[in-house]
Amino acid sequence: MSKYIIKRILIAIPVLIGITIIDYAIMCLAGSPLEMLQGPRVSEAAVEAKKIALGLDKPFYVQYFIWLGQLLQGNMGYSIKSYQSVSSMIASHLGPTLLLMGVSLIVSLLMAVPAGIYSAIHQYSKGDYTVVTLSFLGSSIPGFFLSLLLIYVFTIKLGWLPSSGMTTLGTEGGAADVAKHMVMPVLVLATSMAGSNIRYIRSAVLEILQQDYLRTARAKGIGRFKVIYKHALRNALVPIVTVIGMEIPVLFGGAVIIEQVFSWPGLGLMTMSAITSRDYPVIMGVCLLSAVVVLAANLITDILYALVDPTIQLD
Amino acid sequence: MADKKKNNNKKIDIVNESYLQTVFRRFKHHRLAAVSLVILIILGAAALFAPFIAPHDPNEIVGPFSGAPSKEFWLGTDQIGRDVLSRLLYAMRISLLVGIMATLISTVIGVILGLIAGYFGGAADMVIMRFTDMVMSFPYILLVLVAASIFKPGLWSIILILGFVDWPGIARLVRGNVLNLRETNFIKSNLVAGMPLSHILFSEILPNTVAPILVYATSVLALSMLDEAALSFLGMGVQPPTASLGNMLNGAESLTVLTKQPWLWVPPGVLIIVLVMAINFVGDALRDALDPNSR
Numbered sequence: 305m306s307k308y309i310i311k312r313i314l315i316a317i318p319v320l321i322g323i324t325i326i327d328y329a330i331m332c333l334a335g336s337p338l339e340m341l342q343g344p345r346v347s348e349a350a351v352e353a354k355k356i357a358l359g360l361d362k363p364f365y366v367q368y369f370i371w372l373g374q375l376l377q378g379n380m381g382y383s384i385k386s387y388q389s390v391s392s393m394i395a396s397h398l399g400p401t402l403l404l405m406g407v408s409l410i411v412s413l414l415m416a417v418p419a420g421i422y423s424a425i426h427q428y429s430k431g432d433y434t435v436v437t438l439s440f441l442g443s444s445i446p447g448f449f450l451s452l453l454l455i456y457v458f459t460i461k462l463g464w465l466p467s468s469g470m471t472t473l474g475t476e477g478g479a480a481d482v483a484k485h486m487v488m489p490v491l492v493l494a495t496s497m498a499g500s501n502i503r504y505i506r507s508a509v510l511e512i513l514q515q516d517y518l519r520t521a522r523a524k525g526i527g528r529f530k531v532i533y534k535h536a537l538r539n540a541l542v543p544i545v546t547v548i549g550m551e552i553p554v555l556f557g558g559a560v561i562i563e564q565v566f567s568w569p570g571l572g573l574m575t576m577s578a579i580t581s582r583d584y585p586v587i588m589g590v591c592l593l594s595a596v597v598v599l600a601a602n603l604i605t606d607i608l609y610a611l612v613d614p615t616i617q618l619d
Numbered sequence: 620m621a622d623k624k625k626n627n628n629k630k631i632d633i634v635n636e637s638y639l640q641t642v643f644r645r646f647k648h649h650r651l652a653a654v655s656l657v658i659l660i661i662l663g664a665a666a667l668f669a670p671f672i673a674p675h676d677p678n679e680i681v682g683p684f685s686g687a688p689s690k691e692f693w694l695g696t697d698q699i700g701r702d703v704l705s706r707l708l709y710a711m712r713i714s715l716l717v718g719i720m721a722t723l724i725s726t727v728i729g730v731i732l733g734l735i736a737g738y739f740g741g742a743a744d745m746v747i748m749r750f751t752d753m754v755m756s757f758p759y760i761l762l763v764l765v766a767a768s769i770f771k772p773g774l775w776s777i778i779l780i781l782g783f784v785d786w787p788g789i790a791r792l793v794r795g796n797v798l799n800l801r802e803t804n805f806i807k808s809n810l811v812a813g814m815p816l817s818h819i820l821f822s823e824i825l826p827n828t829v830a831p832i833l834v835y836a837t838s839v840l841a842l843s844m845l846d847e848a849a850l851s852f853l854g855m856g857v858q859p860p861t862a863s864l865g866n867m868l869n870g871a872e873s874l875t876v877l878t879k880q881p882w883l884w885v886p887p888g889v890l891i892i893v894l895v896m897a898i899n900f901v902g903d904a905l906r907d908a909l910d911p912n913s914r
Contacts, residue, residue, distance in 0.1 A: 322753045327765075437651070440903075444841065444896035446848050449888040452871050460878050557760030561849055575761065576853075579768045587765060591757065598756045 309607065316599045323595045327588060328368045371588065380592075381585035383578075390589040393574060400470055401563070401570030405555045407486060408493035412551065415498040417544060420505025425532060427510060435502060442499025447492050447558060451565045454488045468567035489566045493558050501547045508543030512536050541612040549605030553598045645908035652904030655897035662894060666712040675702035677709040678860045688882050695882040698870065707886055710862035711894070717778050717857070718844035724782025725843075726789055726836050733793025734820055738801065748794070751787040759784065763846060767855040777856045781843045792835055796828040830909035837902030841895045848891050864891045 362370075374381060380390040423435040459467040465488055466472060471481050512518065513536060521531045563572030571590060578586035636644070647653055665672065674693075675681045682696040689695070694703040736747040754762070762784055770776040800806055801824075809819050844864075850856030851865025859866055864887045870876045871884035 319749055319752050319756060322749065323756060326753065440896055440899050441892070444845075444899055445892050446845050446852075446865075446888070446895075448849060448852050449868060449891065452868070452877065452884065452888070456877060456881075553756070553759065560760050560764065561853065564853065576764070579764055582768070591761065591765070594761060595756045602756075 305607075305610070309603070312603050312606070316603070319599065320592075320595060324372065324588070324592060325368065327591050328371070371585075375592075380589045383583050383586050385578075385581050385583045385586075390585050393586060394571065394589055394593060397569065397571045397574045399570075400568060401559055401572060403482075404486065404489055404493070404563070404568060404570060405559055408490045408497070409548070409551055409555060411490055412494035412497040412501065413544070413548070415494060416501035416505055416547065419498070420502045421509055421537065421540060423502065423506045424509035424513065436506070439499045439502035442495045442502070444499070445495070447496050447562055448565050450492050450495060451488065451562065454491065458488060470569050485566075485568075489562050489568055492562055493555065496558060497551050497554060501551070504547055504550075505540065505543050508546075509536065509540050512539045515539075539613075542609065545605055545608045545612055549601055549608075552601035553594075556594050556597065642905075642908045646904050649900070649904035649907065652900045655900040655904075658893065659897045659901065662711065662890075662897075663715065665708060666715050669705075669708040669712050673702075673705035673708045675705045677701065677705045677862055685880055685883070687880075694886055695880070697883055698876075703867075703882060703886065706862040706867060707864075707890065710864045710867050710887060711890060713774065713857055713861060714844055714847055714864040714891070714894070717774070717781065717847045717863070718840050720778045721781035721785060721843040721847075722836050722840045724779070725785035725839055726832065728783070729786035729789025730793050730825070730832065732786070733790040734797060734824065736790065737794035737797025738820060738824070744794075747790070751790050754784065755787045760846070760849070763850065764853075764855065767850055772855050772858055774857055774861065777847060777850060781846055785839050785843055789832060789835055789839070792831055793828055796831060797824055800824050800827055834902055834906045834909060837898055837905060841898045841902070844891070844895055844898070864888075864894075 371381060378391075380394075382389050383393060386393075419435050419439070423432045426432050454465075455467045458465040466485050467488065470485050471478075472485075475481065518531060518535055521535045522528075559568075559570060560572035560575055562568070563570045564576050567573065571593075575587070575590045577583075578590070678701065680700040681702055682692050682700050684696070684700050685698050686692055686696040686700070692702050692704065694707065697703055697706065732747050732751070736744040763780055766780045766784070767777065770780065806819065806823060809823055814823075847856055847863065848865035848868070851863045852868050854866070854869060857863035857866055867887040868884050876883050
């Protein structure tokens, strides 16, 4: 097991380095962040001085190695726009995003797992068709459009839920207030994920139900309830683990757009503003962080497989 | 003997049905997908013939500012007096174009890389699959957003960005299929017979993986249309005055539009859902119909 984990980490390292190189190269081709500084009040000399101060006068591969060297010392660089260190910016925005993503993940599983299993057990029934059709609707509705609909209904028409931010301005906040702000973004993120996951879990459970050992269990006459809840569901853990693994990158991406719509003060909002102002160090930091998270999620999923399914051997 | 018998009663026998007939017969079973296909054909035709059926020029100011739906303007007019229905038709044209072109590009890239990785194996496989891992480890939207901010936003850059980002799934799929096919006897016999490589790759292996590629491509089409909408909504996709389903929704971020002028943002949103859902249903039915294991 530990041998496998070490092997996987060793494979992940070149992938990570590759990601940073591609990333850095694309961004250097893109254009200089100094373009954002230029204006009638900024002299040519000041821009030039700034360029040298930021190290932008060096060729891009040199810049990349400087950045990589600093990274290995734990320094992710400083934002060109706000002069804050990237690690502290990420740290201060990470909490809200993790909260949003974690809750959305749990909610989407609460929606997808029971629905998928129900649908598989009652295959070709009316309930099954309804669930599958709804799941298609869930994965076909653009997140931002669902957000607009929800804002229209719950904020404008009913006035129940706030549509932006994480806490009400001018108040202490508190858990209840945050929860209220979270309802709509969580619902949007969870819906879009649950859509495809329901179908995945459904077909996985259908496959399990056709296995020989379940036919044996049924033949023994231990009753439908016990067959399904004791023998089938335990094996459905494998597809559920897969679903969690697949959701992590989707969550990271989805959060960018949803945070933008609901002004949720997380990484997504920070990333969007960094992207529009071409704040390289910040974009690089976020890309690196998300790549690490995705690769780690893949690894953890594979390890979880071995834990929930003893027949899977890792080597 | 048995073969002769089959040939005699060709019309009744399901065994002698051509592949396409089987697929079509199975596809029709899927009621929702059949309806979806009809809807797609109608909407596709409407998009294709937009210049002939649109009541007004989509970019011309023809009516009052933010006029409610009326007899002359079925879906009202937008903030600067353009006809919403006409814009909607042209927007659908653009969104479908982006989706189809992006899907074509990513399918071609995915198929080529998948064929190379699967057939040649070794170092080529290693390099291609690691590269695929890299592209896949990026949160997809983040990659698209970064790319969209770098290149000048516009119709063709969005097509290229989506096309160059969507291929890893197809590459993996093709690679897996090629790995399986390479072990089959008919490919081995081709090798023994000394057939040229291009013949083996494109005339023997590729036709045998077309079905799963087609199914996968429908989901890529649905996804890239959603992505185009999201990007254009954020102002990083198709740029005004060209209408796309996403940038028509852009205005709904203003409170007056959201609360008082639903005709400006509900129709494009609903149209996206209908299009994407229909594509997903068709893809789902195709998956069942093309699966050789289910008869």
